[in-house]
Amino acid sequence: MSVTHPLLKILKVALLELYNEGGKIYDTNLNLVPFCRALEDIFRLGLQRNHGHWFTKADYWTVFIKFGDKAGPGLFHLIKFVKDNQKAMTDQGRGRLFIRACLVKKDLASLVQKLRDDTAFIEMWYDSTSILRDDILSEIFLSLLAEVQNIPFSLYLKNASFLDTTWDMAEYRDYEFVPCNVLGVHLHYVDTHLVVTDVDAESVAAEDGKISVGDVMDELYTESLRGAKRGKVRDLFQLYKGMPVYVSFVKARLPNGEIYRPIAQLLREVDIDLSHMPIKGEPPADNSVYRKPAHAVLPEEEKDEIPVHGPDGKAEFTVVYRGFYPLAEDGRVDRIHDSIENVITDSGRRKEVVKIETTETGVEVRRLSDNELLLNHSYTEVSACGRRTDMLLYFGYIAGETTCNMAKDFKCYVFESEEASEAKIILCSIGEY
Incomplete structure (x- = not known):
């Protein structure tokens, strides 16, 4: 008869979903919240009452604080980081921030191993229903956490002001x-x-x-x-x-x-x-093609700027193509911000020097070395273009597989220019159509 626990099954499924992503895990990942909830439920299971909390049940953050110096230098500094944080104001919020920090720093397995090895401490804080007090179940838990070490979590720890009430993260x-x-x-x-x-x-x-x-x-x-x-x-x-x-x-x-x-x-x-206010960047209600002009998304744009075109109606520039990020049915300009970050932080992507041309009918991207056509999108397929204000050399445009009002498969194509001013002109070239 196999030994297992429902919470460990839930954690294993959530872990598998994250593992199958095959890349960095950001706050926007839909599988992150179920995974963190499972961890929290395991750390809460079997917690004993009192220990200074006479009217409420102590939360797992209290356990981590009391473990303190025993945790070692790395974990001690993470605990201090959370204690000094002014955004998480409850034990629940601080515990959640600590779990997120441990995922980023890859310290969760080390913490659980040290807790498990300190039998007297664990028995003081947890009753016999705890996974941490069961030799077999805690070993299974540790084996799962060993796999967690292989997942690159890229969570924004500054985003902590609502952890008191929810695991769900806002932008x-x-x-x-x-x-x-x-x-x-x-x-x-x-x-x-x-x-x-x-x-x-x-x-x-x-x-x-x-x-x-x-x-x-x-x-x-x-x-x-x-x-x-x-x-x-x-x-x-x-x-x-x-x-x-x-x-x-x-x-x-x-x-x-x-x-x-x-x-x-x-x-x-x-x-x-x-609910009655329009969403910035949302397509018009009449389902006409939506394209936010470049000067609307660039901080320094002047609305009367005119891109430079050649005599054949083309504007051609040499840039580096960094890759694309899938957006499913969401072709709004707001997605350019996170798409650029997702693409440029993926070290596994191949960079290619390309020529990007904005013609009278669309955008063409050709490999510089052999002139092979890599991308070709008509302006009716392009829903938005822009760049991040903190990464002015990187820019992108979003395009679907067909005209914008019918497209179901949008992608954000990301490029890198040598000059911020050149990136600006390219975006204006796309945005004027």
Whole structure:
């Protein structure tokens, strides 16, 4: 008769799903949350009451803290990192941040091995129902965690302000704005979060539609704003007056356009309904071909810029083709941001020097060495183009397998230019059609 446990079965299935991805695991991965939930359930199973928590059951984060110095230097520093973090305010949130940090640093198996070996400590905190106290089940758990070591987790640990309530992760954006006295956003404190309730037109914040109503201002000049005293934003602006503005936001909308559930709850408290507000970058309701012009997504664009074309109507540039990222049915311009990161951080992709041509009818990409046609998309197939403001040499365009209003298989094609100004001109060449 085989020895197993339902939670270990769940963890194994979730682990297999992640393993089959074959690349880096980002916060947007749909299989990440079930995997983390399974880990959390295992660490909670069999926890004993009291130990200083007279009215509530101690959570697993308390166990990790008490283990402290026994964990070794690496784990000790991870524990300190979480304790010093101002964004996770509950034991649940801190425990989740610690698990995410262990996945990134590949320290989870080491932690469980040390816990398992300290019999007296484990028996003090867990009862006999715990997987950690069972010799066979804990060995199976460790074997699964050994496989976890082979998975490259690339999780954004700054994105921690909602871990108190959910494992689901929102989009997190870091922005740099020009020096200014007023950013142009109206903020409202809701349950320790600074929620954007309005954005002034023509303000720095309104540039390219980066910041939207419902977004949560999470950091300013790298300082956390969660639970900050009123006036901290003003004080930081005054302290760093004359310097570029570095600010981070938790986005109200997910990549699929849905509203992030924890933020939706905050918005109800201030009577803001985003369901009636248009989604930036969403195709028009009449199903006509949507293409956001390049100057709408580039921070420094001038709307009257005209790309340089040759006498045959072509604009031709030599760049490096970095590869593509599949987007399924989502051809919105918002996906360019994460697609570029996914492509350029995949070391297994092959780089090719190519010529990219924007003709009167579409975009052609040919290998420079033998002139072989690699990509050919008509403008009716191109749904968007743009680049990240923090990686100006990289740019991309999104195209489907047929016209945009009928396409079901969009891909973002990513390129690298030698000059940021050249990338800008190429995007303007695509965006003007």
